[in-house]
Amino acid sequence: GAVVSQHPSWVICKSGTSVKIECRSLDFQATTMFWYRQFPKQSLMLMATSNEGSKATYEQGVEKDKFLINHASLTLSTLTVTSAHPEDSSFYICSAATSGAEETQYFGPGTRLLVL
Amino acid sequence: AQSVTQPDIHITVSEGASLELRCNYSYGATPYLFWYVQSPGQGLQLLLKYFSGDTLVQGIKGFEAEFKRSQSSFNLRKPSVHWSDAAEYFCAVGAPPGGFKTIFGAGTRLFVKA
Numbered sequence: 001g002a003v004v005s006q007h008p009s010w011v012i013c014k015s016g017t018s019v020k021i022e023c024r025s026l027d028f029q030a031t032t033m034f035w036y037r038q039f040p041k042q043s044l045m046l047m048a049t050s051n052e053g054s055k056a057t058y059e060q061g062v063e064k065d066k067f068l069i070n071h072a073s074l075t076l077s078t079l080t081v082t083s084a085h086p087e088d089s090s091f092y093i094c095s096a097a098t099s100g101a102e103e104t105q106y107f108g109p110g111t112r113l114l115v116l
Numbered sequence: 117a118q119s120v121t122q123p124d125i126h127i128t129v130s131e132g133a134s135l136e137l138r139c140n141y142s143y144g145a146t147p148y149l150f151w152y153v154q155s156p157g158q159g160l161q162l163l164l165k166y167f168s169g170d171t172l173v174q175g176i177k178g179f180e181a182e183f184k185r186s187q188s189s190f191n192l193r194k195p196s197v198h199w200s201d202a203a204e205y206f207c208a209v210g211a212p213p214g215g216f217k218t219i220f221g222a223g224t225r226l227f228v229k230a
Binding site for chain 1: 148150152157158159160161162165206210217218220221222223225
């Protein structure tokens with residue numbers, strides 16, 4: 001099946017710093033990538049939809065200036081958590097969608113962010 | 117509005133026993149349906165998907181799911197559970213091209229006892 005990678009797998013940072021998370025589709029081109037946040041023992045919460053070459057679409061309640069998304073190519077999307085605070089600590093998961101009649105999302109392994 | 121319900125927050129089964137995880141959806145047309153599995157600290161892995169055709173879908177790791185339109189259900193089954201199947205399972209209603217965003221159920225945690 002299609003493979004999606006994320007880097008880093010975990011990161012610890014100080015409050016006020018920025019953290020960049022990369023999401024790559026390794027063996028297919030993804031015109032659309034999604035960024036999710038998952039709190040402990042909860043389901044995924046969609047943060048934004050990222051389309052290659054255009055601005056991301058953010059879900060209601062998600063601060064676009066805090067969570068910067070760049071979808072620079074058909075295989076790479078990045079999420080930058082700017083001026084991170086402890087409440088931003090979470091598990092961030094990206095997915096990349098195949099195109100065509102049977103569109104399917106394939107998920108990355110996730111990035112654990114801990115802000116001290 | 118579209119929604120996905122997984123009625124069971126957690127389920128415990130004995131190793132070797134059969135498993136059925138329930139999923140009900142609400143959608144105005146024939147949905148695209150998925151089951152994903154998540155191991156602790158990991159991303160989601162696609163188990164199987166249904167778009168059209170045969171309503172009994174075979175997936176990886178010995179899982180299968182059956183789409184029942186009359187019951188708005190897409191239950192996941194496995195005839196014999198292995199200890200390695202212990203994980204969180206998510207049912208999802210997917211986005212047809214140009215359609216709505218994928219909606220995930222709350223998940224069902226599967227515990228397997230020896």
